[in-house]
Amino acid sequence: MTSQADVADQTLAGERTTAKAAGPAKPSAFKRLIPRTLLSRSLLIIVSPLVLLQVVSTWIFYDRHYDTITKRLSQGLAGDIAVVIELVNRDSSDVQRAQVFRLARRSLALDVTLEKGTFLPGDAKSPGYGILNRKLNKALEERFGYPFVIDTRSLEEQVKIDVQLPDGVLAVLVSRKRLFSSTTYIFIMWMVGTSIILFGVAVFFMRKQVTPIQRLAQAAESFGKGRDVEGFKPEGALEVRQASTAFLQMRSRIKRQVQQRTDMLSGVSHDLRTPLTRMKLQLAMFEASGDVEDLKSDITEMERMVEGYLAFARGEGTEQPKPTEIMTLLRDVVAQTRREGGVIDLHTEEDIILPLRQEATRRCFTNLLANAQRYGEHVSVRAGQRNHAVEITVDDDGPGIPAGRRKDVFKPFFRLDQSRNQETGGVGLGLTIARDVVHSHGGELRLDAAPGGGLRVIVRLPL
Missing domain, CATH: 1.10.287.130 (Signal transduction histidine kinase, dimerisation/phosphotransfer (DHp) domain)
Structure with a gap:
């Protein structure tokens, strides 16, 4: 009768064969972008609506509130400049204009000077772009019809506006605070700050929920x-x-x-x-x-x-697992086999400590070496770390096992025909015991063809 473990192994092998035949399935672009862990996906579910809400809120605020506030401030400044221009054009005496300039500085917070006999270049343009330039440019066009140039970039704390008058260029310096509303940045800072706090709280509680799942795994x-x-x-x-x-x-x-x-x-x-x-x-x-x-x-x-x-x-x-130096254990098994007359080449890397059932693992290696020695004249053993596992390879130069019969040899009490020298064989439990020991440690044991034509046994034990 076939055991449930054998049926599971055969089913898994069939699935792997089908997957190899069909080729590796390429994940879609969406699957490659989304996180893989439960914590990351949970946070994505929480953060995505929060970020979307912030983006929409910021856009609406920026598009409505900031736009409206900037428009009103620009219109107010344009009205003050229009008043100054009207007073300057009404009386052309230097004394009267000086009084107008002092009044503008004291009451309107405008630093106004007039450069007589100068003209703006014909190709003069307002440097810089943005909502401030657009709103201020539109407001000035609505208030007066004189040519002007707006400079919002040359000075750090002031905005310069040059207006071409009939007898010269009127230079107006105004503080940026008159055109700037701090409520925009206050709104954004409050929104971002509260979002960061809420995100930290969400991470804390989601980690508390995910930790039991990780412990279960x-x-x-x-x-x-x-x-x-x-x-x-x-x-x-x-x-x-x-x-x-x-x-x-x-x-x-x-x-x-x-x-x-x-x-x-x-x-x-x-x-x-x-x-x-x-x-x-x-x-x-x-x-x-x-x-x-x-x-x-x-x-x-x-x-x-x-x-x-x-x-x-x-x-x-x-038998309970104990920390074991696996290379030392393997060398002891090889030495015992050599004392019994076996010819074995051993190549090992530095020792690695694994939690192993020592006697069961010793029996596993002994069975593998005895099996290789029984059917071959020369045995080669290599052991070392490969990725996240310890890999032990046992090669012999015997007749090998046909690819179609390699699954059968793991069945209890199964023995091959004369091609594996039945008269000198055991009772058909050597490889079965070895595989059970490897599986009990969460490892993998598989058979392949050795480079010399015999059998290769590959044992992988996870770190």
Whole structure:
């Protein structure tokens, strides 16, 4: 029978194959622009209407209030200048004009001078653009018909207006404060300031809501890697608490099911040892013959199978992960295999500490090296960090495994045909135990063709 894990692996492999055949799906431009995290998307939902409201409010204020205020101030200034021009043209004596200029400075806050005998250039233009230039230019055109030039850029705190009169150029200096309304900047500062405060409050509360979801994801990832999840409890919003409670119940059911399976398999395997031992004792009292030797061979094979069942059961035992120097552990396994006569080339990088079930991991590497040594004459092992995982590669120069049979070898008790030398093979649990150990640590074990034509086993354990 095919287990649920095998069905899940086959389904996942089928989905990956289909995805590779169809090619990587390119995300749309909209999906590339929007944030990927829940916190960012939540803040986007909150901030987008706020920013839109501010933009609309600012535009309406700028287009209406600021436009109207600037227009009124420009019209007032144009009226004052028109009065001064009228008084200057009424009496051309220097004494009278000096009195008009003093009156304009004292009562109208205008600094007025007259440069007699001068004329504005024919191509003179008002430097600068903007609403102030437009409104002031329009107001001056409405008040008098003399040529004029507005300069709002040369002076930092004043605006200069030159008006061409019949006997000279009338230069008027006026403070920018007469044409400027501070309510615009006050409005914008209040609006931006309150928005920043509200945005900070929104970030604080949204982070409080997202944190329980992140803890749930971390707990699920740790459990998937075979690490014990301690101190995790449901918290946050009601929906997040429900998801956390469901995760805790699922974890309990999985652990109980694994424990029951392990105890059952271990008990059955242990109970088989008693009759096997009894049979061996009875055969030892018989006279040597061909039939007796065949029975002894069968009993030996059954003992090997029982040991395989027990090893399989121990692979799903209750051993707890501990910080382990994986390169040191791998070197110890290779050294043990060499003492047994194996020829192995080992290349490792600097040591990396991972939370591992040491005995289970040792059994995994031992099975992989024994499998490679059984079918090949030369074995090469390489280990090092690749991206966010530790990758161990085991190559042999044996006959290899056909691509179509690589999924089958992970099935419990499955053995290949004579191309893998069945007579020297085990009971079909070596790769199964190795894959279960790797999966219990959240890793991945896959098979490929070695450069020398044999089998390549790639183990990836996440950091």
